[in-house]
Amino acid sequence: MAISPAYARPRTVDSGFTCGACQRTFPMAQAAGSLYVCPACGHHSRISAHERVRQLADKGTFQEWDADLAGRDRLGFVDTKAYVDRLAEARQRQKLPDAILTGAASISGHPVGLASFDFGFLGGSLSTAVGERLARAIERSAAELRPFVCVTSSGGARMQEGVFSLMQMAKSVAALHELVEAHVPFISILADPTMGGSIASFAALGDVILAEPKAMIGFTGARVITQATYEQLPAGFQTSEFHHARGLIDQVVDRRQLREVLGRLLAVLGPSAAEDARRPA
Amino acid sequence: MRSADLDGNAAGEAAQAAWAHVEVSRHPDRPYSLDLVQRCLDDFIELHGDRQGGDDAAVVIGLARLGGQPLAVVANQKGRTLEERGKRNFGMAHPEGYRKAQRLFTLAGRLKLPVVSFIDTPGAYPGVAAEERGQAWAIAQTLEAQLALPTPYLAVVIGEGGSGGALATLLADSVLVLEHAFLSVASPEAAAAILFRDAGRKQQAAAALRLEAANLLEWGIADEIVPEPPGGAHTDWDETARLLRPRLEARLLELTSRGFDPARRRERYRRLDGLFSA
């Protein structure tokens, strides 16, 4: 459940936006207009949770849930730095209490519960606060019959919370049972990266699973596999396309089409579908 | 002596204590799942296969009885000889192992059998083929199957409880942990590699993760710590089983006699960390 090795990241410089894959630079307005997908090579840069919500939610419809929900350092954890200091810095930098943003929104006019992971916040890792906010968003979506849309970008467990982090896998899956009982759909979107405990729990349990192109997805990171087994990694190992070819992901969707694809899915699966399912035959 | 030295010594002692715990849990003579199944349960009959084309020997499933009560059993299995270690893959399952566990949960639900699981795994197997066949999906679906299981479910961690691979058979109504067993978000070696970029600092990582069994009881993740013979379970398998069997019986009786409701199990794992009020 390690955070995957450094992947091409966007570098923002005053003069523009540089693609982490092909290193070409574009004016910021152009980069924002293409949703931080490189206009030259198509590389999907990682984006913040706030940016993701801006891209997916209909303008002005996002109503944040549990905005103040924050956790604490249960183990008094210190590695090369104190965990409390890591948390404080991440909160300041990412403008979030922890690595997830949740709320109500509309996507192409369809009401949803929306969750978005923030990779910039300690690798989008699963803390108790992240697990709690995710679980609450799932339960509230079930109660309000809102299809639940979750965009994951997470390295997996948060080592600094030890076994409490591990148990968030159980917590999120327990919460998902509410969606099952309410017949409310769950659309899971895998963004770069979705690893370890995140893909081995809630993120793999979407009724529909979409992924952004070339996102790294898998249980064990490639570096750890190589160190443990000395195995040769096949071409494209653990990319979205790799899992799609093996029947594990429904569609690989370019970020620039994601909103439209979600709109079409929600039109079929929307709240009326949930209400139909709840009505006795 | 300056206080920094005192802190340094205290940290060193904590690391040594945590590491000693890990070493006992991994002792080569420690009883493995089948050793305890044979000593604690009656009439064990092994079943094979996930019914989807695989039969992962790192996971054992079967039927048994305990105090007259029929049971479904699922266990991680390590090998002791060189040959058996290879066959059991050191107790590290591929997706077929988790699907085999799912099959057992399905069978238990259909036949209204309580489930007992024995956990002893370093974790899910970290290999190319496992990833190709959907390791993460298999674990996620097993978590879901446990939380949907309609019958009473008892888990006992007997050795190593490594990360998501251990969680795949841990989400029970009652969780017992042997005195020298542990449950961890990652192996101490993997945690050290991530936290310090140095797998050699495994002792320090083990201390920081506070992975001794007693903490699990304090945190409400385990319901009971089962004592081992002096020195550890490896010194006397029969005595280990003699200490464990009555605890399994008592817990099972408690679960089967109290108007069982699987929603309570989901509630347990939903509220487990106890940090947030509903």
Ligand SMILES: [Zn+2]
């Ligand atoms: Zn580019």
